[in-house]
Amino acid sequence: MTPFVKAFFDDATFTVSYVVREPHGTACAIIDSVLDFDHASGRTNTDSADKVIAYVKAEGLNVEWILESHVHADHLSAAPYIQEQVGGKIGIGDNITVVQDTFGKVFNEGTEFQRDGSQFDQLFKEGDSFHIGQMRGDVLHTPGHTPACLTYVIGDAAFVGDTLFMPDFGTARCDFPGGSSETLYQSIQKILALPDETRVFVGHDYKAPGRDEYAWETTVGEQKALNIHIGSGKSIDEFVQMRDARDATLGMPRLILPSLQVNMRAGQMPPEDDQGDVFLKIPVNKI
Numbered sequence: 001m002t003p004f005v006k007a008f009f010d011d012a013t014f015t016v017s018y019v020v021r022e023p024h025g026t027a028c029a030i031i032d033s034v035l036d037f038d039h040a041s042g043r044t045n046t047d048s049a050d051k052v053i054a055y056v057k058a059e060g061l062n063v064e065w066i067l068e069s070h071v072h073a074d075h076l077s078a079a080p081y082i083q084e085q086v087g088g089k090i091g092i093g094d095n096i097t098v099v100q101d102t103f104g105k106v107f108n109e110g111t112e113f114q115r116d117g118s119q120f121d122q123l124f125k126e127g128d129s130f131h132i133g134q135m136r137g138d139v140l141h142t143p144g145h146t147p148a149c150l151t152y153v154i155g156d157a158a159f160v161g162d163t164l165f166m167p168d169f170g171t172a173r174c175d176f177p178g179g180s181s182e183t184l185y186q187s188i189q190k191i192l193a194l195p196d197e198t199r200v201f202v203g204h205d206y207k208a209p210g211r212d213e214y215a216w217e218t219t220v221g222e223q224k225a226l227n228i229h230i231g232s233g234k235s236i237d238e239f240v241q242m243r244d245a246r247d248a249t250l251g252m253p254r255l256i257l258p259s260l261q262v263n264m265r266a267g268q269m270p271p272e273d274d275q276g277d278v279f280l281k282i283p284v285n286k287i
């Protein structure tokens, strides 16, 4: 089965959101949506999500799933907003509970913040499958960037989130709490074990040096041969050394603090205070 894949690129966070639809039919899933957030003013807007919604409506699609590859640290999820507009069940990896536990502590969330993943409609684990109309999706647990990262394999297409990026850019960082470069190496082997012709859709693109255009689609075969961090048979030791050294030089993503607080709640804001106002926290010297 060869699903039709429509990509939406967000310039502000370099995120690629996808609508994956049946080749003949109206069922679709939306993967890794974006809620726009201006950090300086604390304001959200729905321009990015509205583009996806407009496409879904114009094509007469039926949204069955709103999938997250993981708890993103660089953009806010628009999953609840999209669900309100066009329906669909919100899914993520079942290790979300680990992420909720970690960041529940970091943000000193009270007992009203459930750490059981109950904010999501579906928690997936390795080996689970699901359907988008007649099309089957399979779940690979691919941790390393975060403990809850999933790869969704839908027909001949793998949505790898932040595990692999384009071959000329490499792989995702592994230095967030719960991340591990060794684990990411092992997870990537699962993706590389898919057939060479499998289409690979990445979660971000930053234009590698020497490339002028954004890109987000490649194949397992290309990743195996050409990925600068892991291709042509790099060993786990080589990878771990490179990844950890590189991660030590990286600053935190601009939106990490708002993103985590919202995305660990399945894209919902923290509860309103007694005036009906919503606040996000800035933990000092904790991340």
Ligand SMILES: [Fe+2]
Binding pocket: 070, 071, 072, 073, 074, 145, 162
């Ligand atoms: Fe990420």
